[in-house]
Structures are given as structure tokens and as C-alpha cells.
Amino acid sequence: MTEAYVALEGGHVIEGRGRAPGTARGELVFTTAYTGYEESLTDPSYEEQVLTFSYPLIGNYGVREERFEDDRVHPRAVLAKELTADVAEWLESEGVPAVDHLDTREVVTDIRDEGAMKCGIAVGEDVTEEDALEQLEQCKAMSEHTDIGAQVSVDEVEVYGEDNNGETVALVDCGAKDSIVDSLLARDAEVHVLPYDASVADVEAVDPDVLFISNGPGDPANYEQAISLVEEFVEDTPVAGICLGQQIVAEALGGTTEKMTFGHRGVNQPVLDLESGQVVMTTQNHGYTVADPGEHLEVTQINVNDDTPEGIDGIEYDVITRQYHPEANPGPEDTLDFFDSVLEMADERATTQAVPADD
Ligand SMILES: NC(=O)CC[C@H](N)C(=O)O
Incomplete structure (x- = not known):
């Protein structure tokens, strides 16, 4: 199985299941939306962020271009409890790392208590916790993206x-x-x-x-x-x-x-x-x-x-x-x-x- 690691600001690393490979970093945020995942994933306002879905099942009505808000996916990576194959394949084709089978309740509680935070993600056959921590190390604060x-x-x-x-x-x-x-x-x-x-x-x-x-x-x-x-x-x-x-x-x-x-x-x-x-x-x-x-x-x-x-x-x-x-x-x-x-x-x-x- 593909390895997947999410390193949170402070150094805590969470393990999940890799659904789309790659490394990424960004500001970790969550949405409570239980529908509209295509609109969220193509919303340019998510640029330089890593999006966690608190709703547990994402992708259950497929992926249709007419619901897109832009011509590409904007979050740098995606976390969910369970992603359907449709969404995982779409994110892979866009080169956006995706992780599921992790406890998104834990991630959301951390963000709620500590605030939106930097994070690093590594997903792939041979990736390690260190790869995710290295991404975290390179992650900029949102306000430092001065020409976003x-x-x-x-x-x-x-x-x-x-x-x-x-x-x-x-x-x-x-x-x-x-x-x-x-x-x-x-x-x-x-x-x-x-x-x-x-x-x-x-x-x-x-x-x-x-x-x-x-x-x-x-x-x-x-x-x-x-x-x-x-x-x-x-x-x-x-x-x-x-x-x-x-x-x-x-x-x-x-x-x-x-x-x-x-x-x-x-x-x-x-x-x-x-x-x-x-x-x-x-x-x-x-x-x-x-x-x-x-x-x-x-x-x-x-x-x-x-x-x-x-x-x-x-x-x-x-x-x-x-x-x-x-x-x-x-x-x-x-x-x-x-x-x-x-x-x-x-x-x-x-x-x-x-x-x-x-x-
Ligand atoms: N959707 C937006 O326009 C977001 C505005 C701004 N980037 C914020 O996070 O508050």
C-alpha cells in the first residue's frame, strides 16, 4: 500500500492511506461542507492550503466538470476520512496528493484548538515521515505569499x-x-x-x-x-x-x-x-x-x-x-x-x- 504521512506544525506526524502520490505543503484548514466537493476543490481561494474534509465520505456523486469553479484544483493536498475512486483519480490526474483513512476528527480538533497551521505531506511507495517533515520545514505562513x-x-x-x-x-x-x-x-x-x-x-x-x-x-x-x-x-x-x-x-x-x-x-x-x-x-x-x-x-x-x-x-x-x-x-x-x-x-x-x- 502507498505510504502517506501528514506532518503538522509542531512536528506531530499522522499516518494515512495514500490515494494520490506526491509531496506538498500548505496551510492546513478544514471545511464542514458535506456536499460541493468539486466546487471547493476548484475554488481559487484554497491556493496554498491543504484542505481537510470533516464530512467522512467525499466523492459519492462523482466528478463533473460543469460543477468546477476554475480549470484546476487549487488546494495543495487533500485529506479525508474516505475518498471515492472518482475523486482520488481526479486528484492524481491533477498532481495533487491525497490522503484518506486518517482520523479527520483528530485533524479538525487540532486545527480548532491551535488554529490553521502549516503542514507537510508525503504520499508514495517509498516516502517516509522525514519527507513530510521536510515539507513542513519549507512551508511558508500564508501572509508570506506576498504575490499570491x-x-x-x-x-x-x-x-x-x-x-x-x-x-x-x-x-x-x-x-x-x-x-x-x-x-x-x-x-x-x-x-x-x-x-x-x-x-x-x-x-x-x-x-x-x-x-x-x-x-x-x-x-x-x-x-x-x-x-x-x-x-x-x-x-x-x-x-x-x-x-x-x-x-x-x-x-x-x-x-x-x-x-x-x-x-x-x-x-x-x-x-x-x-x-x-x-x-x-x-x-x-x-x-x-x-x-x-x-x-x-x-x-x-x-x-x-x-x-x-x-x-x-x-x-x-x-x-x-x-x-x-x-x-x-x-x-x-x-x-x-x-x-x-x-x-x-x-x-x-x-x-x-x-x-x-x-x-
Ligand atoms: N474566499 C476568499 O475570498 C478568501 C479570502 C481570504 N483569502 C481569506 O482567507 O479570508
């Missing part, structure tokens, strides 16, 4: 929905999930996907009705260019953001972000809307949070479990952001109306700013 956007963003501008009649969106791609673009296109928007380090001139060339900052991996403080775009455009252009996007908007407008102990990853995170009193179920994947929104932003939605900000509005600016994933892939679909709100905000601004025609 380059690993997940488009290289050049991509335009979708050119025949659509709706608002023009400049989507800054810090690792955007495909279903964010799809959600905008489904509402008749023209979407210009810009590199994560797009310049002011790149955005001006689009002349967007809304500047939209996507989700993405790593520490929001490292996305300096996207932060400066928000600072530059917020007075004249509506701004929206999802997940990393919310964090970048807060960083840009005088707020602060901080790393959480182990974050929120799952598909049933409850969120309270402070104005309506309504609770919705949400999909989440983040390890950072807005600590202080600053004086230009107000928190409109909070996580029911720990009160962290889940929705933010601008006080004097047209800004609306979400910490969770309103595009709902995988579901639940309680929060799709976020995209309607963003496009309404863009439309209102476009209408009020329209220059009246000369008589």
Missing part, C-alpha cells in the same frame, strides 16, 4: 457578455470563482475580468458602472494594487466585493482586517441581516475577517456564531460587500439577490450621472 494573486488571476483582460444590455462590470480577478462571472452574466451585465494588479488606466479603459473585487487566496493586505484601485475609484464609481473583496474594500477605506483562528469554511454558516432580522444560510471559505470597518463603512450583516462582519455598506459611498459567497456554488441559494443589489446600485449611479442630451 499572480498564481490565480487572469494574465490579460477577458470580456464576457458583450451583447448584453445591462451594466458594465470591471471585475478585478484576485482568484474569482466562475460562478461569480456567471451570476453577473445571468443578470445581463457585460463583465470585464481584469488582472489582480490592474492599473487605474486599465479600469478607466472599461469605464465601469461598478468596480467589483473578487474572492481570492491569501492575506488581503498583500493585494496593494486592488486596495489602491478602490481608494482611487470609490468617490465616483460604485464598489462591490465578495470575500477577499470585502476585506480589500475595508483595507482601502480606513478599516482593518485580521486573521481568524481557523476561519469559516462550509455550506451552512448562518448570517443575520441586522436591518430585516432575517437569518440566511451561506457558503463560506475564509480565514481572515474585517476587524474594524473604519468610519466610511457600516456592518449590515453578521455571522450568528461569532458576530464577525458578513455584509458591509458604504456610509457616504456606494459600496456593498459580502464576506460569504452569495454566488452559492455549492448552494444554499438564499443570497443570490446580492447580485441584483449590486447591479441596481450600478444602474442608479449610471442613471443619475447620465449627461442629458442637448436640445
Whole structure:
């Protein structure tokens, strides 16, 4: 049988069954999602992380490309109690090491107690504990991946929905999930996907009705260019953001972000809307949070479990952001109306700013 070792920060090594060979290192996190493994594994926000599934059986409805959120698997390695052959073969074909038959309850408890941590993985015929420990030794902290956007963003501008009649969106791609673009296109928007380090001139060339900052991996403080775009455009252009996007908007407008102990990853995170009193179920994947929104932003939605900000509005600016994933892939679909709100905000601004025609 293929050997498999997982070395946790601090040096504790766990043994499992190898399902896809290779060595890897990354920040060890867990998701409680019991469905949507294809969406999670192709979510660019998992770049440089090792994903543990706390749900015990992963892969029981196969692997289908139409459910992918990007064209490759992003976690550096995958841990589960039991992976089906479909998923194990997919991960092997992607060169992503996978381990099962390990006690994921132990792994999750460690992460919950100690926080997201560095780890090293070695899977193969002749690998040893030492190989996993060597990977651990080389593992960087997430905040040290200072240019992580380059690993997940488009290289050049991509335009979708050119025949659509709706608002023009400049989507800054810090690792955007495909279903964010799809959600905008489904509402008749023209979407210009810009590199994560797009310049002011790149955005001006689009002349967007809304500047939209996507989700993405790593520490929001490292996305300096996207932060400066928000600072530059917020007075004249509506701004929206999802997940990393919310964090970048807060960083840009005088707020602060901080790393959480182990974050929120799952598909049933409850969120309270402070104005309506309504609770919705949400999909989440983040390890950072807005600590202080600053004086230009107000928190409109909070996580029911720990009160962290889940929705933010601008006080004097047209800004609306979400910490969770309103595009709902995988579901639940309680929060799709976020995209309607963003496009309404863009439309209102476009209408009020329209220059009246000369008589
Ligand atoms: N899904 C995301 O956009 C994640 C944002 C950020 N990388 C975090 O972990 O908090």
C-alpha cells in the first residue's frame, strides 16, 4: 500500500492511506461542507492550503466538470476520512496528493484548538515521515505569499457578455470563482475580468458602472494594487466585493482586517441581516475577517456564531460587500439577490450621472 504521512506544525506526524502520490505543503484548514466537493476543490481561494474534509465520505456523486469553479484544483493536498475512486483519480490526474483513512476528527480538533497551521505531506511507495517533515520545514505562513494573486488571476483582460444590455462590470480577478462571472452574466451585465494588479488606466479603459473585487487566496493586505484601485475609484464609481473583496474594500477605506483562528469554511454558516432580522444560510471559505470597518463603512450583516462582519455598506459611498459567497456554488441559494443589489446600485449611479442630451 502507498505510504502517506501528514506532518503538522509542531512536528506531530499522522499516518494515512495514500490515494494520490506526491509531496506538498500548505496551510492546513478544514471545511464542514458535506456536499460541493468539486466546487471547493476548484475554488481559487484554497491556493496554498491543504484542505481537510470533516464530512467522512467525499466523492459519492462523482466528478463533473460543469460543477468546477476554475480549470484546476487549487488546494495543495487533500485529506479525508474516505475518498471515492472518482475523486482520488481526479486528484492524481491533477498532481495533487491525497490522503484518506486518517482520523479527520483528530485533524479538525487540532486545527480548532491551535488554529490553521502549516503542514507537510508525503504520499508514495517509498516516502517516509522525514519527507513530510521536510515539507513542513519549507512551508511558508500564508501572509508570506506576498504575490499570491499572480498564481490565480487572469494574465490579460477577458470580456464576457458583450451583447448584453445591462451594466458594465470591471471585475478585478484576485482568484474569482466562475460562478461569480456567471451570476453577473445571468443578470445581463457585460463583465470585464481584469488582472489582480490592474492599473487605474486599465479600469478607466472599461469605464465601469461598478468596480467589483473578487474572492481570492491569501492575506488581503498583500493585494496593494486592488486596495489602491478602490481608494482611487470609490468617490465616483460604485464598489462591490465578495470575500477577499470585502476585506480589500475595508483595507482601502480606513478599516482593518485580521486573521481568524481557523476561519469559516462550509455550506451552512448562518448570517443575520441586522436591518430585516432575517437569518440566511451561506457558503463560506475564509480565514481572515474585517476587524474594524473604519468610519466610511457600516456592518449590515453578521455571522450568528461569532458576530464577525458578513455584509458591509458604504456610509457616504456606494459600496456593498459580502464576506460569504452569495454566488452559492455549492448552494444554499438564499443570497443570490446580492447580485441584483449590486447591479441596481450600478444602474442608479449610471442613471443619475447620465449627461442629458442637448436640445
Ligand atoms: N474566499 C476568499 O475570498 C478568501 C479570502 C481570504 N483569502 C481569506 O482567507 O479570508
